[in-house]
Amino acid sequence: MATQSPFSWAAQALPQMAVHFQPPAWVVDETLNRLVLFLNHVLMSEPEACQRLARQKGQRIEIVWQAMKLQLQPTAAGLLERAAFEGFDLRLTATQDSPLDIVAALARGDKPKVRIEGDVQLAAEINWLIDHVRWxxxxxxxxxxxxxxxxxxxxxxxxxxxxxxxxxxxxxxxxxxxxxx
Structure with a gap:
């Protein structure tokens, strides 16, 4: 006779909680600040990446996932800074709603699925960075x-x-x- 695990409710509830979980705004803001610092640290180790990004100085890049939005602008030094702007030159919208699906794609070595809107040249530069820059x-x-x-x-x-x-x-x-x- 098969018995049901007393934790089976957790296995069913966890995916739902992961999809609908909303951390406090200050946690999201600080996480995004740390993410930008990390990205700049990685970019500084690759001179070609900084040169390519410096050519895109002032472009408005918006990365969107669910209700979270990260707005970035390349600097003259070839790094990224957080910004607040209306409109965008390039918007990358993650189409996968579940964070577990995104983590699974990354664990497989795949890129998460995104919808790209805006400047094709800027999108090509960002794609080059994703393909060639590694920590x-x-x-x-x-x-x-x-x-x-x-x-x-x-x-x-x-x-x-x-x-x-x-x-x-x-x-x-x-x-x-x-x-x-």
Whole structure:
């Protein structure tokens, strides 16, 4: 005789809560500030990316997901700054509502699905950045703990990411598993 788990209600409620969860405005604002700082940190490690972004100085980029909106403008230094503006030159709207679907796509090595509106040239530059700029977490970690421990931790993280990709691939049959980080 099969018995039902006492936590089966949680398995059913969790996806619904994830879709409808709204954090406080100050949490969203601070998270977006940290995200921009992180993006600029990654961009600074890639001179070509900064040059390409500097050519787009003053363009208005809007990234939208559900009720959240992040407005960015490239600076003369080739970095990004948060801005507040009306209209846009480029709007990227995430079409997946569930954060779990977005995380699953990223874990597979796929790009989240987005709707693109606006300047085609700016969209091509942003796509180039997404395709070519990568965060070298191992290098940043090596500055803190040294090369050998950073290499060991990075290997562990790569194996954990591969295990996550494998798990996601098993949960969603018919999807391909992305390349290792």
């Amino acid at each position: 070298d977490a191992e290098e940043d970690l090596a500055r803190l703990v040294g090369d050998a421990p950073a290499h060991t931790l990075a290997q562990f993280a790569r194996k954990a990411m591969e295990a996550l990709r494998s798990f996601v691939a098993q949960r969603a049959p018919g999807t391909s598993v992305g390349a290792a980080v």
